[in-house]
Amino acid sequence: MAAPKKRASALYNWFETRLGLGAPIMEAAEHPVPANTSSWWYVFGSAAAVILVLQVVTGILLALVYSPTAGDAWYSLQFIDHNVALGWFLRAMHGWGSDFMVAIVLIHLVQVFMFGAYKFPRELTWIVGVFLLLLTLAMAFTGQALRFDQDAYWGLGIGASILSRVPWAGGALVDLLLGGPIIAGPTLSRFFTLHVFILPGLILSLVGLHVWMVLRLGINEWPMPGRLVSKKTYMQEYHSLTKKTGIPFVPEAAWKDALFAAAIVLSIMACALWFGPFGPSGQPNPTIIQTVPKPDLPFLWIYAVLAYLPPAMETPFILIAPVVIIGAMLALPLVFGEGEKHWSRRPAAVLMVAVIAVTLGVFTHLGMYTPWSPKMNAWSSDPVPAAYLRDRTPLEREGAIVFQNKQCRNCHSIGGAGGMRGPALDDIASRMTEDQIIRQVLQGGGNMPAYGNSLTPAETTALVHFLLTLHGNRPAAVNATRKLTMHERLPLPPEQPAPAAHGGT
Amino acid sequence: MMEEEAMNPNEPLAPGAEIAAESTAEQPQNPAEAAHSRRAFLFKLAVALNGAVGALLAVPIIGYLLGPAFSKRANQSAWIHLGRVEDFPQGQIRLASFRNPATTHWDGETGDIPCWVRRISGNSFQVFAINCAHLGCPVRWFPQSRLFLCPCHGGVYYEDGSRASGPPQRGLFQYAHKVVNGNLMIYAGKMPTLAAPYAQPPLTQIQPSSATANGAKSIAVHDASGRNA
Ligand code: FES
Numbered sequence: 001m002a003a004p005k006k007r008a009s010a011l012y013n014w015f016e017t018r019l020g021l022g023a024p025i026m027e028a029a030e031h032p033v034p035a036n037t038s039s040w041w042y043v044f045g046s047a048a049a050v051i052l053v054l055q056v057v058t059g060i061l062l063a064l065v066y067s068p069t070a071g072d073a074w075y076s077l078q079f080i081d082h083n084v085a086l087g088w089f090l091r092a093m094h095g096w097g098s099d100f101m102v103a104i105v106l107i108h109l110v111q112v113f114m115f116g117a118y119k120f121p122r123e124l125t126w127i128v129g130v131f132l133l134l135l136t137l138a139m140a141f142t143g144q145a146l147r148f149d150q151d152a153y154w155g156l157g158i159g160a161s162i163l164s165r166v167p168w169a170g171g172a173l174v175d176l177l178l179g180g181p182i183i184a185g186p187t188l189s190r191f192f193t194l195h196v197f198i199l200p201g202l203i204l205s206l207v208g209l210h211v212w213m214v215l216r217l218g219i220n221e222w223p224m225p226g227r228l229v230s231k232k233t234y235m236q237e238y239h240s241l242t243k244k245t246g247i248p249f250v251p252e253a254a255w256k257d258a259l260f261a262a263a264i265v266l267s268i269m270a271c272a273l274w275f276g277p278f279g280p281s282g283q284p285n286p287t288i289i290q291t292v293p294k295p296d297l298p299f300l301w302i303y304a305v306l307a308y309l310p311p312a313m314e315t316p317f318i319l320i321a322p323v324v325i326i327g328a329m330l331a332l333p334l335v336f337g338e339g340e341k342h343w344s345r346r347p348a349a350v351l352m353v354a355v356i357a358v359t360l361g362v363f364t365h366l367g368m369y370t371p372w373s374p375k376m377n378a379w380s381s382d383p384v385p386a387a388y389l390r391d392r393t394p395l396e397r398e399g400a401i402v403f404q405n406k407q408c409r410n411c412h413s414i415g416g417a418g419g420m421r422g423p424a425l426d427d428i429a430s431r432m433t434e435d436q437i438i439r440q441v442l443q444g445g446g447n448m449p450a451y452g453n454s455l456t457p458a459e460t461t462a463l464v465h466f467l468l469t470l471h472g473n474r475p476a477a478v479n480a481t482r483k484l485t486m487h488e489r490l491p492l493p494p495e496q497p498a499p500a501a502h503g504g505t
Numbered sequence: 506m507m508e509e510e511a512m513n514p515n516e517p518l519a520p521g522a523e524i525a526a527e528s529t530a531e532q533p534q535n536p537a538e539a540a541h542s543r544r545a546f547l548f549k550l551a552v553a554l555n556g557a558v559g560a561l562l563a564v565p566i567i568g569y570l571l572g573p574a575f576s577k578r579a580n581q582s583a584w585i586h587l588g589r590v591e592d593f594p595q596g597q598i599r600l601a602s603f604r605n606p607a608t609t610h611w612d613g614e615t616g617d618i619p620c621w622v623r624r625i626s627g628n629s630f631q632v633f634a635i636n637c638a639h640l641g642c643p644v645r646w647f648p649q650s651r652l653f654l655c656p657c658h659g660g661v662y663y664e665d666g667s668r669a670s671g672p673p674q675r676g677l678f679q680y681a682h683k684v685v686n687g688n689l690m691i692y693a694g695k696m697p698t699l700a701a702p703y704a705q706p707p708l709t710q711i712q713p714s715s716a717t718a719n720g721a722k723s724i725a726v727h728d729a730s731g732r733n734a
Pocket residue numbers: 637638639640641642655656657658659660671672673
């Protein structure tokens with residue numbers, strides 16, 4: 001019993017004499033941390049580090065088979081999914097790992113912000129963290145490009161189109177991004193280089209710096225309302241705090257980190273197992289245009305914002321917003337390096353986090369069902385509800401056919417099916433008079449194109465008559481001026497009380 | 506740091522030791538200091554030399570990196586044969602595709618670029634890029650409603666390519682085109698964006714010869730698409 005132990009310690013000593021790493025590592029592991037930082041709120045940074053290791057390992061394994069050329073990449077993904085044992089699982093792990101990574105990094109950022117941990121002396125730790133967040137997002141974007149399918153192809157086109165809006169340098173930036181005149185072989189090669197060499201290299205070195213500073217400056221203490229940070233006294237206070245309440249990080253605080261990391265890795269495995277890998281969608285053949293490109297989850301909110309911005313504001317927004325947002329994040333610790341850390345005394349900070357989180361959430365949610373996109377197949381796949389055709393004149397039924405054939409349905413839903421780009425038309429005739437409908441159809445307006453050139457007069461008449469049958473249970477809209485002028489001759493339509501419950505869809 | 510190391514006489518660096526031996530012979534009065542200043546000077550010289558080498562090295566590195574943005578060869582556009590005029594029915598809009606003139610075989614399918622061809626009548630054409638003028642998504646033509654719809658953010662264009670509604674700020678990008686001996690040719694080779702809406706065809710004096718050459722062997726040119734233009 002004693003002999004193997006002795007031999008093991010002799011072996012350790014052999015290496016320790018030469019490496020000299022054991023002692024400082026032990027010291028770092030057991031460094032005292034304030035007792036109240038042994039909290040479940042303090043586990044996200046280490047979890048991100050664990051996911052990073054997971055991503056590196058799964059990434060290397062995928063690179064063993066992946067073929068980074070525009071002509072082969074998509075087929076090599078199919079090969080990994082279907083011909084390599086457990087290849088699909090590794091792709092799924094890497095993909096889900098990436099989503100978890102973005103989520104954990106964001107949670108970590110919010111926690112650090114709410115706990116005021118970016119204040120003196122940890123300003124640089126925060127700044128390095130901001131760069132790590134940007135690099136994480138860059139990894140997510142370049143990774144999506146490596147899944148070289150239709151979404152990736154057109155996603156690169158969107159990236160190039162955004163860059164092309166930069167004044168003066170736009171054209172050159174597009175060429176640099178694509179590596180050539182079109183999205184092709186060189187484009188994929190440079191995204192491969194970024195995703196596999198450059199960005200991971202930067203991430204690993206910045207993570208090293210980040211962790212080094214955490215060890216050197218100590219973990220942020222649990223904030224107390226009224227305990228203000230001052231550059232003169234903070235170091236002294238922190239040291240006396242760790243002296244008074246300090247516990248060794250390993251094992252007394254680290255067990256929570258370890259447990260959480262294990263739970264996260266298990267969750268990634270579970271998601272990979274249940275939901276499988278992401279895509280690839282159709283092959284990256286630009287001549288197959290029956291596609292609805294969509295970015296991955298972390299970028300859906302940008303996609304949504306770009307759809308909602310008024311056209312004139314778009315270019316300024318694309319160019320200015322990133323500079324402002326990143327600049328503000330970098331400047332935060334330098335401007336607010338002292339003072340109150342506790343969230344209960346920083347209502348503006350709490351409000352800001354809440355507003356940003358809700359905004360991102362709403363836009364991401366919108367990005368999932370893209371109400372602004374026409375439903376390209378609605379006109380040929382969603383039938384007109386039978387109830388809308390019952391007891392109708394032949395002209396009105398003919399109008400329903402025009403309604404379908406002219407792709408109105410791609411942007412307007414009826415009966416709950418169809419595009420959401422324009423308003424639902426189930427009770428359009430309760431909101432617009434015949435004249436208004438005719439004018440809107442022929443001349444367009446708002447966000448609607450004019451159909452004057454694509455409808456014959458007969459088709460227009462039929463279409464409008466069909467639309468006039470759509471007023472739900474409300475009375476049809478009436479032109480008030482016409483009512484006045486015709487008051488003498490025509491009986492008024494019977495004033496039905498509008499049943500509120502039946503409006504719209 | 507460096508100076509301390511350089512001053513240390515026990516330092517086992519071979520070149521340093523040689524210099525130290527020399528300098529003690531020359532200047533016996535204060536050998537350590539003289540050796541130090543000499544080494545420090547040599548070190549600075551070496552750093553400066555490395556700076557110069559670095560600058561020299563940067564030229565090919567930066568040139569290589571920026572190549573795609575400035576090399577004329579990479580951005581080569583050319584006249585490409587798209588098809589016979591009679592392939593495109595009058596008054597209709599058809600999807601056509603061509604092999605990009607600057608391409609490699611490992612570009613695979615990404616080297617095949619689609620475009621929308623509108624034959625207004627006779628030899629009067631419009632050739633639209635597939636890329637939406639908003640953010641580059643592939644627009645789709647709906648002949649029934651005579652509109653191009655973009656699947657991404659709902660940009661809409663009329664059949665003449667002008668903007669109808671949605672986020673795009675302008676009409677569809679168009680390729681320069683010409684009809685030579687009954688063949689429709691377009692000048693293409695670069696993804697159109699707001700920064701470079703379309704490639705300008707070269708000045709006229711070169712055109713007639715290359716065009717007739719292409720026109721004479723239309724089908725062959727279609728396969729070898731435009732490398733020779
Ligand atoms: S890319 Fe076509 S509308 Fe945005």
